[in-house]
Amino acid sequence: MTIRELLREEVSRHHAEEIAKMVEIKPELFDLLWGIALSDEQPINWRAAWVIKMLWERNADIVSPYVEEMCRQLPNLTADGPKREFLKIISENGLPRDEELVGVLLKTCFDWLASPVEAIAVKAHAMQILFDICIEFPEIIPELKITIELAMQEGSAGIVSRGRRILQEISQLAGKRK
Numbered sequence: 001m002t003i004r005e006l007l008r009e010e011v012s013r014h015h016a017e018e019i020a021k022m023v024e025i026k027p028e029l030f031d032l033l034w035g036i037a038l039s040d041e042q043p044i045n046w047r048a049a050w051v052i053k054m055l056w057e058r059n060a061d062i063v064s065p066y067v068e069e070m071c072r073q074l075p076n077l078t079a080d081g082p083k084r085e086f087l088k089i090i091s092e093n094g095l096p097r098d099e100e101l102v103g104v105l106l107k108t109c110f111d112w113l114a115s116p117v118e119a120i121a122v123k124a125h126a127m128q129i130l131f132d133i134c135i136e137f138p139e140i141i142p143e144l145k146i147t148i149e150l151a152m153q154e155g156s157a158g159i160v161s162r163g164r165r166i167l168q169e170i171s172q173l174a175g176k177r178k
Contacts, residue, residue, distance in 0.1 A: 002032075003032045004036060007036065007051075016047065016050055020051050024058065024062065030055075033051060033052060036048035037085075037086075045079055046079055049085035049086060052066075052085060052089070056089050060093075067093050073086075074086060074104065074108045075108050084121045087126060088125055094132070095129075106140070113127055113147050114151070120158045123155070128162075131170065138174075141170055141174065149167075
């Protein structure tokens with residue numbers, strides 16, 4: 001059975017973990033999984049991204065070489081599932097060293113945070129990445145605060161909660177800089 005067929009077969013954490021174990025044993029399968037995650041083929045693109053996140057949690061060394069490319073590919077993603085899973089990995093990995101990639105993250109995350117149609121988890125992870133960027137580049141703090149406040153006005157309880165937490169962290173960060 002191919003990776004694509006396995007991803008179509010069943011939706012469960014156990015099944016996704018089995019696919020992740022299979023990729024751990026045969027790392028050459030990762031490229032197939034990666035290609036599916038980047039495709040527009042729903043819902044298996046989300047399932048592939050979910051397996052990639054599980055691989056990240058189990059054995060980050062398999063996924064680490066792809067994190068920079070994940071950053072590059074973010075603006076091309078249309079489905080919520082891959083966005084959510086990739087943003088989670090990127091937020092846990094830390095910012096890329098390449099300033100151009102940080103710029104891609106900055107623009108994409110601001111766009112998604114400000115969008116009225118983005119999923120809550122996408123916005124929450126985008127908010128975290130933007131906060132991480134403002135630690136390195138404090139000049140974005142004013143724009144981030146305004147964008148978070150606007151998102152909180154239109155957002156769910158989850159967005160309001162995450163927004164409050166990030167705004168508190170921004171205040172603490174600003175206090176340390178004085």
